[in-house]
Amino acid sequence: MNEPLLCSSAPALPERYIEPIAMEGDLDLNAPPTLKIEPLAIRHLQQLQMSSEAGQLSRLQAALLGDWLARIEQRFPDLLPSRSPRCLVALEDMHLVAAVVVRPYNRRGSCWSVQVPEVLSSSTTCSVRNIQLNLLQQALQLGSPLVRSWVVRCPVADADRVALMRELGFQPLRSLQAWHPPDSCSAAVADPDLPEGLSWQAINRRTAQLLWPIELGGSFSHLRQITDRHWLDLLDRTGPGCGVLLAEDAVLAGCLQLGEGGRGDQLELLRDLAWDPRLEEALPALLKRIQRDASPSMLITALEDEPLSDVLLAEGWQRGDEQLLLGRSMWRRQTSPRNLQLVRPLGQVFSRLRPGQAPLPTPSLGRR
Template identity: 90%
Template sequence: MSSEADQLPRLQAVLLGDWLARIEQRFPDLLPSRSPRCLVALENEHLVAAVVVRPYNRRGSCWSVQMPEALSSTTIHSVRSIQLNLLQQALQLGSPLVRSWVVRCPAADVDRIALMRELGFQPLRSLQAWRPPESSSTPAADVDLPKGLSWQAINRRTAQLLWPIELGGSFSHLRQITDRHWLDLLDRTGPGCGVLLADDAVLAGCLQLGEGRRGDQLELLRDLAWDPRLEEALSALLQRIQRDANPSMLITALDDEPLSDGLLAEGWQRGEEQLLLGRSMWRRQASPRNLQLVRPLGQVFGRLRPGQAPLPTPSLGRR
């Protein structure tokens, strides 16, 4: 019961978001989708688990789902059956407007990944989590960037400049599932977030993850081509992110070796590998097949020579 009492304030806030999310889904053209929704599992009127889902884009066509959180250690049903039922119900929310779902899982959690695969999720992207240096002190003042570089907040201008880098880190299937627009980057800003610019060229960007309940985890993006200026600015950039946001984790692409080497050199510690999984319910629209393959010759040529008598139509029947 104490566990339920501890979770009550947070669940009340999420349930308020659930009410707002229902309004947003009723007016998708007027209100962008931002509010989360919550489902809870009850056994004998006791709260045993909860799952929170939230929009992944402003259109509301893609949502993220977190793994159900156990709120009681004593349950009649197995934890897996409770999780499975909660997730199945969550994936029905918002249908048919919600067309796809994403979830982030630790790559080593085989049970969780197996559960999501059973629900139709497929791996889309591999990520690497980094823990900040333990012995580093948060700088009290701005750390100077190399000459010619600037760190700017995410706004409509810088979001459009950062958008090609966001697209470059994902393949077409992932882009179809997430169904994002550059305006969605404006919802992923906060402390520590920004864009590293050299004039109007973006070298890197730092964003909130955009899914899950953890607001203290940031994602560091960079251009596909490694720029030597980024190597010079990386130390100052990481110190600035730590000072402004003090993130618990910094997420990068798993296969980004140059950036990984730079983080290791700055004392960041390699954490768990993560998988971004997705499930799509988009359906290819079949082209209408109302074409008439056989027409009387009179209809075919009648418009060409309307003054003539209709031509006889050949028949393939028995004579």
């Protein structure tokens, strides 16, 4: 088997690295004998129902259904877009101890997002970090050979989580700022008035194409290469509170569900690179509308966006954790298809001399 190569910094790769790694069975997990990693199954839900962690049952039931659908999507990638998550569980002496859910990051299924595994019960022989490491190693093998890259979002302050993902080959790609909504409830407030000439529209095929340049403007080329997204992927990030702020056909800002994590109560607020003065009057009304329609638990913005941060602070939003979006690309070294023939028959060598033809005149570079 060819040696895997991790691509973490170069924005463009030579042609010999363009084939995705065949991940199935490549990793040696070195898991303890008592620890076993399996895809989520019905028997695991039955075990969870009888434990103290039964509150996770409904979420894992949805993950099990998504796992079945994801297997069908990966069998027919040209017909079905990748939308469904997959789930792996860790068993210690046949006792359910942890689970990890991974989900597609784009419709093509070439990039997936992963979360740090969730501990469901205490372990007696394995450390939490060892369980998480083995679960993540196995999760990164799912989807071969279509999955070429992975992303994960981690709080900067969680040094253990960041170190775990860095150990698995993830590299920082983007810095984000989390915001928590004000305590005041605005559920009964009518639609706040936007400045004249501005409108708030739902995300559809037309507005998604208008918002797409702003989505691209917030990331550099290497991040775009890893995520491998298309404007159609924005259609999968809509929900309550999501939309586009338009000035005729120009997009000033947009609100989307986060592309990783699969939680509808976490939104991302985007704006154009150039600060439009109309945003100072439009954003307060827009934030009230988002809070009323979605009741988000968290709003994500770019870390370095100081003008947007000033508006959020003025509206009572509380600054939360700084977060990192990390990514990993997995590539396999592909041998060059060129077969250089160093030894040639003498007949082929002398045939190029063409002794039967008149010699061509050689230009002279001397003085005339």
